[in-house]
Amino acid sequence: xxxxxxxxxxxxxxxxxxxxxxxxxxxxxxxxxxxxxxxxxxxxxxxxxxxxxxxxxxxxxxxxxxxxxxxxxxxxxxxxxxxxxxxxxxxxxxxxxxxxxxxxxxxxxxxxxxxxxxxxxxxxxxxxxxxxxxxxxxxxxxxxxxxxxxxxxxxxxxxxxxxxxxxxxxxxxxxxxxxxxxxxxxxxxxxxxxxxxxxxxxxxxxxxxxxxxxxxxxxxxxxxxxxxx
Numbered sequence: 001x002x003x004x005x006x007x008x009x010x011x012x013x014x015x016x017x018x019x020x021x022x023x024x025x026x027x028x029x030x031x032x033x034x035x036x037x038x039x040x041x042x043x044x045x046x047x048x049x050x051x052x053x054x055x056x057x058x059x060x061x062x063x064x065x066x067x068x069x070x071x072x073x074x075x076x077x078x079x080x081x082x083x084x085x086x087x088x089x090x091x092x093x094x095x096x097x098x099x100x101x102x103x104x105x106x107x108x109x110x111x112x113x114x115x116x117x118x119x120x121x122x123x124x125x126x127x128x129x130x131x132x133x134x135x136x137x138x139x140x141x142x143x144x145x146x147x148x149x150x151x152x153x154x155x156x157x158x159x160x161x162x163x164x165x166x167x168x169x170x171x172x173x174x175x176x177x178x179x180x181x182x183x184x185x186x187x188x189x190x191x192x193x194x195x196x197x198x199x200x201x202x203x204x205x206x207x208x209x210x211x212x213x214x215x216x217x218x219x220x221x222x223x224x225x226x227x228x229x
Contacts, residue, residue: 025107028209028219029058032105032134035224039102039132041065046101046129048090048122049109052079069101091121096129103223104130108146110137111191119192123200123220132223135201139208139215140191147171147189154191161186194218 036043042065047054050070055061060068061080068083070076071093076085088095090109104126113119126133138146145153149171153161165174166182176182197218198206204220205227221227 024209024211024216028136035132035134035221035227036103038226039224042067044100044102045069046071046093046096046104048104048106048126049112050105050107052076052083052085054107055080055083091118091125093125093129098128099131101130102132104133104135106133106135108137108217110135111189114188114190116190116196119190119196120200127201127203127222130223133201133204134219134221135204136209136217136219137192137197138217140193142211142214142216145171145189145191148173154189158183158186192218 045066045068047068047070049072050068051072052061052070055068055070056079060066061083064082066082069086070083071086071088071090073087073089075087078085090106091113106126110119110122113122123135126135140154143151145151148161148165150164153170162179162182164170165185166176166179168175173185174182176185194206194208194215197220198204201220201222204222207219207221208215209217209219
């Protein structure tokens with residue numbers, strides 16, 4: 001049984017090219033392409049949490065002017081010469097030298113790190129290894145939580161959320177009979193407020209993405225020579 005409305009999951013399915021989430025992501029990516037346009041080639045990009053499918057869908061797979069490393073807990077298979085899947089931890093990029101990437105890119109990853117301290121560590125590493133960065137994350141104050149698809153989910157007590165996800169499927173997750181699994185699923189997601197994001201990316205401009213007048217997500221942007229907020 002599903003607690004969240006199935007139609008919300010359809011809107012939020014970024015793998016569906018006709019979904020609302022994919023349209024927003026495409027609009028956001030066009031802005032990113034404008035920012036990287038004047039940068040010299042080949043462009044070296046680290047995508048924290050990135051996938052082959054994402055870059056394939058954007059038409060960048062196989063393009064030699066973009067050399068992309070994708071970083072995940074488990075590395076994906078390698079499909080393209082210009083996309084190198086790596087296994088690693090977003091909070092520890094010590095394998096990479098300072099400013100070793102032209103751009104660090106990340107879509108909806110930093111909120112998956114459980115604690116603000118881990119989010120701070122990822123932010124510090126991003127700023128160390130990247131000459132420029134583009135880090136997007138959902139807004140804590142947007143009323144529909146993007147992972148569990150329940151209005152106000154992130155504002156409920158943890159115990160209430162754990163009880164719900166033990167009994168029902170909530171968005172992309174659950175149900176979990178094991179209480180420890182349920183609690184882990186709930187606590188993995190820590191959405192950020194604007195002032196928190198600004199505090200860990202102090203040199204960034206925090207760009208708002210709006211839907212119906214409300215801020216749906218934030219993007220921390222810095223290091224691009226042509227950027228204007």
